[in-house]
Amino acid sequence: MTSGFVDFTNAGQINPEARARIRKGIGAPGDVILSHKGTVGKVAVAPVDSPEFVCSPQTTFWRSLDESEISQGFLRYVLISEHFARQLDLLKGQTDMAPYVSLTGQRSMTLDLPDIARQRAIVEVLGALDDKIAANAKLIDVAKDLAVLSLARYEPTVSLGKVVKQHKATINPSLMTANEVAHFSLPAFDVGQTAEVTRPIDIKSSKFEVRQPCVLISKLNPRFPRVWNVAEVPAIPGLASTEFLVLEPSYSSTTFLWAELLQPSFGATLESKVAGTSGSHQRVRPADLLETLVVDPREVEPELQGKITSVGLLAVQSRAENETLVASRDALLPQLMSGKLRVREAELLVEELV
Template identity: 45%
Template sequence: MSEIPEGWRQVKLGDMAQEVTVGHVGSMAREYSEGGVIFLRSQNVVPHGFDLTDVRYIPVEFHETLRKSSLRPGDVVTVRTGKPGATAVVPQEWTLANCADLVITRPGPSINAHWLSYFINSVVEGFVSSRLVGAVQQHFNVGAARDMDLLLPSLDEQRAIADVLGALDGKIVADRKLIETARKLAVLWLHGAASAPLADLVEHRRTSQDPAECDAGSVAHFSLPAFDERQRPERVSPGEIKSAKFRITAPSVLISKLNPRFPRVWDVMDLPNVPSFASTEFLVLEPKYSSTSVLWAALNQPVVGHQLESMVAGTSGSHQRVKPADILKVQVADPRRLDSAIAERITNLARVVHNAREESETLAALRDTLLPRLMSGELRVKDAEAVVADAV
């Protein structure tokens, strides 16, 4: 480790934490309920926050039998398997919560929970990656967490560092809520609209190309993981993509044929300034009669999802697909019979979503740049505060 800043000290997490333990390990399928106590799993914890898209619940009575894995506000939870090291702080409003297969750290009096969460997220690529165990599914265990070296400033400075980074994450959370509200409103505007077969409303583009053949320094890759992570294409070297993909040459809507119970509909309203490629798990659809955003809202209608789920082929829960020809048969809202004012509202709402995602990506990049410098003491809080003030 580099030189320790004045007033900081190097300590072990296990020596400073009140407790480091692990969430419930064991079968849970029969214990879930429609409501009750929130029950976190690995997929629900992301760096600096939570993804509750597929969160589960357990009855209060069962929660009370799982004392060891019970969570308290201010606990720091870290993913063991899946994306090991991803860490977040249990929020104050979760007065009852439980979890499975997460490392639970209860900070001692010398550690600020939010600072600790930022610290662990900052060492995922270094310390955490070097401590993964398991031949098939690697995981980060409790012993490795206890052995983690912390470069610990004073409690006041920990709070100040957490506040600076938290200002960025607070804006990201606000953007996320804005995105969800705007998305729901856009979809709602099409409720009950007259419908037509999707094939009548789009051009289905199927031109494929090996990105490695592109004479470009980088390309935009619209992949399933990129959609799932932040709905922003990855910028990669053409040689990093190992197979042919669909070209995107005009504003389009991408819809995944994989696992329609988890709908993936991507509004590509603006093309990047580099060649763009879509995973072959997507259909590339150019709208004939509307903006991409109206088509995007139409394909996000629950009734469309129900139609697609009825068409799946394949028995594996993770590999169910809908044939492209069947997707093109679904009935969707017909923009030709839509009031122009409604179409404009939907397009404007989609632009709000797009802009908020762009802002969130910029803020997250800034946070990730500041994070290791603040944690090492290379950048002091006052200097970081000036940078953040300009951003938010």
């Protein structure tokens, strides 16, 4: 679930025999996906070119059964509305386990719906923002692919630990005086690679400090690469999950290092070094990760390094623009839902953004 859309790139596959046994619950393009276990309340839409899919146990898909009552396009905005979020917050705490909202609980929720004409008008206005968000998401993917391919002809010849500095300093968030911190967590990576702004008191364990531009790489489950280019440090204190290694490049930009660590050969080598029997909790030891060979940046011509950095920064900038667009959309939505902001007024605001 990335930038408001479902990314099926690394989705697991089921064979035709298993598919034939499934009689209901088959997702389709345009369905709205809601996370209801663990991280509750994330919303994404299945793109128009989506394959058939089945939701994981942590998610549910929502679909309008009568578009004269509720527009399918409007459904996504209902699910990110304040009215819906308040209900989720109440329901997700009614268990002693991880936050969870059952199917029964979801069916008991009420939807705040304007008339169908206003629904469609809101979809048209906010859809312009979502279209821009989707375009940026595609640009991010293209930039990533170009950066990675630019290094494909180079052989890895040097241990990663020889070309980076590992930042190991940790801090107990409960001892911090800052009101807010930028939390680089695994869930934050998975939902869009945007650090979560939160209160230090809400973080329950020590974290690595993020003080300099760096690359974060996860030790957990390397078959699903999590490589985070922190090309610019946030204005507020940054904290990273200890599931990451915090790596500061010695001879290149963070973007070049990011492209190195996304090389398929690097990922394959990490997969061969995992420890642990559980498929969902396999880790690479930091020492093994730092011993893995990468392209030596000192052997790559400066011009190519510069091109890779420029392309990678385009992805960083597009992701930052999406943060602004998402925040603007989420601010406009309650005003449009309540009627405090007229559709035409919102159109003028959106035109300035896109």
